[in-house]
Amino acid sequence: MAENTLRAGWDVEPLNRTFEHSSPEAVLAWALESFGEDVALASSFGAEDVVLIDMLAGLAPNPRVFAIDTGRLHEETYQLMDRIRERYHISLEVHVPEREAVESLVREGGFHSFRESLDARHACCKIRKVDVLQRILADLSAWITGLRREQNVTRQGIRKVAVDGLNGDIVKIAPLADWSNEQVWEYIRRHQVPYNELHDRGFPSIGCAPCTRAIAPGADPRSGRWWWETPEQKECGLHQRSASFQKDL
Numbered sequence: 001m002a003e004n005t006l007r008a009g010w011d012v013e014p015l016n017r018t019f020e021h022s023s024p025e026a027v028l029a030w031a032l033e034s035f036g037e038d039v040a041l042a043s044s045f046g047a048e049d050v051v052l053i054d055m056l057a058g059l060a061p062n063p064r065v066f067a068i069d070t071g072r073l074h075e076e077t078y079q080l081m082d083r084i085r086e087r088y089h090i091s092l093e094v095h096v097p098e099r100e101a102v103e104s105l106v107r108e109g110g111f112h113s114f115r116e117s118l119d120a121r122h123a124c125c126k127i128r129k130v131d132v133l134q135r136i137l138a139d140l141s142a143w144i145t146g147l148r149r150e151q152n153v154t155r156q157g158i159r160k161v162a163v164d165g166l167n168g169d170i171v172k173i174a175p176l177a178d179w180s181n182e183q184v185w186e187y188i189r190r191h192q193v194p195y196n197e198l199h200d201r202g203f204p205s206i207g208c209a210p211c212t213r214a215i216a217p218g219a220d221p222r223s224g225r226w227w228w229e230t231p232e233q234k235e236c237g238l239h240q241r242s243a244s245f246q247k248d249l
């Protein structure tokens with residue numbers, strides 16, 4: 001990890017005041033300038049992520065983009081990854097969970113233990129996503145996400161620049177925090193950005209195949225994720241603000 005001064009105790013508020021009305025490209029340009037090779041985009045290849053990939057590719061020759069292959073992704077997501085590779089000529093950094101942890105999870109609970117309780121779902125997300133993310137972030141100074149405030153009640157307070165206290169006080173950057181869903185799709189259409197075909201089949205939010213489903217037009221965009229849980233429970237730990245969540249995992 002490169003030396004930088006944007007660490008614990010660093011006051012991000014001046015930057016947030018500057019960036020609150022700035023374009024996502026301006027925020028990304030600042031991130032690349034500030035962190036160089038030590039900043040990467042976390043991508044699950046949803047609509048926001050492909051917008052950010054397109055923007056980053058216009059700002060740097062080979063921006064760092066990482067993904068977590070949980071082993072339970074949709075085939076359409078794998079196909080999109082290859083289309084992204086071909087379009088932007090970038091080396092996607094794909095990480096997988098620890099083999100022994102996954103083997104133990106499946107041996108003890110089968111392939112659908114996450115439906116049995118919130119704790120069981122958190123256990124699966126921890127092994128397949130959160131632990132992998134923490135491993136990746138340990139080598140970064142900053143990470144970029146496609147989080148937007150209007151996505152869910154759990155995301156309304158997102159800042160464009162924050163110190164990530166759950167991940168070693170590195171910097172967490174959300175250039176699209178204030179964008180609407182319409183702005184995301186207007187960008188995709190205008191720039192002909194490759195996107196996941198599942199979006200055309202009623203999936204506004206795409207994660208693991210067994211935990212994501214299509215929704216009716218006008219329904220809460222996050223209602224297709226973990227549909228058996230309440231809105232307040234719909235996070236996987238990758239972006240949870242409460243430290244207690246991770247203790248509960």
Ligand code: SF4
Pocket residue numbers: 070072114121122124125126128129207208210211236
């Ligand atoms: Fe497991 Fe579902 Fe979480 Fe994927 S989204 S890690 S399958 S519980």
